[in-house]
Amino acid sequence: MKHLLDSSFSGTLKVPGDKSITHRALMFGALAKGTTHIHLPLHSEDTRRTMECMRALGAEIEENAEEWVVTSKGHSSLHAPDETLYTGNSGTTTRLITGLIAGLGLRAEIEGDASIAKRPMDRIQRPLAEMGADIALKDEKYPPITIKPAALSPITYTMPIASAQVKSAILLASLFTDGDTVIHEPSPSRNHTEIMLRQFGADIASENGTITLAGGNELNASDVTVPGDISSAAFPIVLAVLKPGSSITIDNVSLNETRSGILDVLEMMGADVTVEQTSQEGEALGRIHAAYTPELKGFEISGDIIPRLIDEIPILALLAAYSNEACTVRGAHELRFKETDRIRAVIDELSRFGIRFTEYDDGFTVHPGQVDVMENTPVKGYNDHRIIMMLIVFSIISNTPLEIDDISAIDISYPGFMEDLEALRKDA
Numbered sequence: 001m002k003h004l005l006d007s008s009f010s011g012t013l014k015v016p017g018d019k020s021i022t023h024r025a026l027m028f029g030a031l032a033k034g035t036t037h038i039h040l041p042l043h044s045e046d047t048r049r050t051m052e053c054m055r056a057l058g059a060e061i062e063e064n065a066e067e068w069v070v071t072s073k074g075h076s077s078l079h080a081p082d083e084t085l086y087t088g089n090s091g092t093t094t095r096l097i098t099g100l101i102a103g104l105g106l107r108a109e110i111e112g113d114a115s116i117a118k119r120p121m122d123r124i125q126r127p128l129a130e131m132g133a134d135i136a137l138k139d140e141k142y143p144p145i146t147i148k149p150a151a152l153s154p155i156t157y158t159m160p161i162a163s164a165q166v167k168s169a170i171l172l173a174s175l176f177t178d179g180d181t182v183i184h185e186p187s188p189s190r191n192h193t194e195i196m197l198r199q200f201g202a203d204i205a206s207e208n209g210t211i212t213l214a215g216g217n218e219l220n221a222s223d224v225t226v227p228g229d230i231s232s233a234a235f236p237i238v239l240a241v242l243k244p245g246s247s248i249t250i251d252n253v254s255l256n257e258t259r260s261g262i263l264d265v266l267e268m269m270g271a272d273v274t275v276e277q278t279s280q281e282g283e284a285l286g287r288i289h290a291a292y293t294p295e296l297k298g299f300e301i302s303g304d305i306i307p308r309l310i311d312e313i314p315i316l317a318l319l320a321a322y323s324n325e326a327c328t329v330r331g332a333h334e335l336r337f338k339e340t341d342r343i344r345a346v347i348d349e350l351s352r353f354g355i356r357f358t359e360y361d362d363g364f365t366v367h368p369g370q371v372d373v374m375e376n377t378p379v380k381g382y383n384d385h386r387i388i389m390m391l392i393v394f395s396i397i398s399n400t401p402l403e404i405d406d407i408s409a410i411d412i413s414y415p416g417f418m419e420d421l422e423a424l425r426k427d428a
């Protein structure tokens with residue numbers, strides 16, 4: 001990694017496929033009758049967990065480098081798994097398949113790794129139980145999750161938090177119920193489930209924060225082309241903005257409105273970032289140019305923008321540390337329930353280098369000031385892919401090697417991250 005430190009970065013990059021969309025394509029492919037081709041899926045640890053779970057339920061999945069092919073005889077052909085389903089580090093897999101399995105009326109036990117064992121599942125258990133599901137949790141809150149067969153009915157549910165995982169678990173459970181399920185969202189969360197369900201033939205409508213799904217339609221297989229993941233693109237974008245002499249282009253990346261909050265923040269900061277939209281059908285798609293910007297303004301964000309950039313907050317905290325003005329994130333209490341408590345992790349690691357924070361229960365302020373980086377300072381990645389990639393970008397922009405305890409969790413969402421940075425290295 002040392003040679004990345006003294007370099008600037010240029011050229012064009014295609015980041016790996018969108019993680020949220022790949023998970024959903026595998027699940028809807030398994031539920032739908034026929035053959036679903038998933039073009040440019042994300043090959044990563046998290047999406048592999050969803051793939052293995054769908055196989056355990058009876059879907060056939062063929063893997064090629066650029067395409068996965070899911071073949072299923074439809075939702076009624078899926079069966080209870082023979083063994084405990086293992087969801088690894090993936091909150092999306094854990095929560096969405098709980099809704100899917102409850103909706104199919106199957107028996108299953110679901111567990112994940114040490115991080116998943118600490119992530120709250122009562123947020124999905126509550127609405128699913130209201131629908132009639134029989135779901136038991138450890139200490140009424142955590143995995144392992146035990147699902148017993150039960151018949152479900154539609155519900156009207158007002159979500160207490162903006163969460164695409166909760167919304168999607170309910171939608172998956174409601175697919176084969178008799179009647180309309182209605183969900184009210186407090187703020188718009190990522191809408192990939194709604195877009196893809198419509199594509200697969202479900203009767204679903206979404207308007208002003210209310211999603212209505214009429215249950216009972218068989219899903220039909222449909223092909224999915226997965227756009228690049230803007231949550232992965234965020235790391236090279238911030239690297240280019242902070243590293244003198246850099247100018248990069250990310251091609252073929254998702255510009256879905258419910259995911260593009262980071263672009264709004266970059267604009268507020270006056271970063272040299274431009275966006276070209278190339279397609280608006282279904283999932284919006286385009287190209288992002290990002291270049292070194294010597295002076296960055298501050299920002300204050302809260303409310304509706306937060307779910308639109310929730311996974312980008314660790315890398316935004318780094319960007320904020322190099323701004324000339326204070327930067328504040330509020331309304332992001334959800335960060336405390338991710339792979340690790342991302343508010344604590346960001347503050348604990350970056351404050352080792354003189355970066356000054358005020359911590360709130362639901363966010364932080366980063367104060368402007370000098371960043372002092374000492375060579376080979378030990379830092380912790382908490383086995384959290386987004387914290388680890390933020391620390392790698394920090395090391396590169398500060399031209400200082402850091403001792404990160406373990407970087408293997410990068411493979412959760414962005415295998416090939418280091419190779420992609422290497423390919424953008426100017427004198428490579």
Ligand SMILES: O=C(O)C1=C[C@@H](OP(=O)(O)O)[C@@H](O)[C@H](O)C1
Nearest residue numbers: 020092162163164165166310311
């Ligand atoms: O539905 C999804 O694919 C995701 C939803 C978000 O979680 P929440 O639903 O908990 O906000 C996000 O943080 C996660 O990385 C992926």
Ligand SMILES: C=C(OP(=O)(O)O)C(=O)O
Nearest residue numbers: 089090091092093311338
């Ligand atoms: C929070 C994340 O994923 P998940 O909830 O699926 O573990 C993430 O990818 O940042």
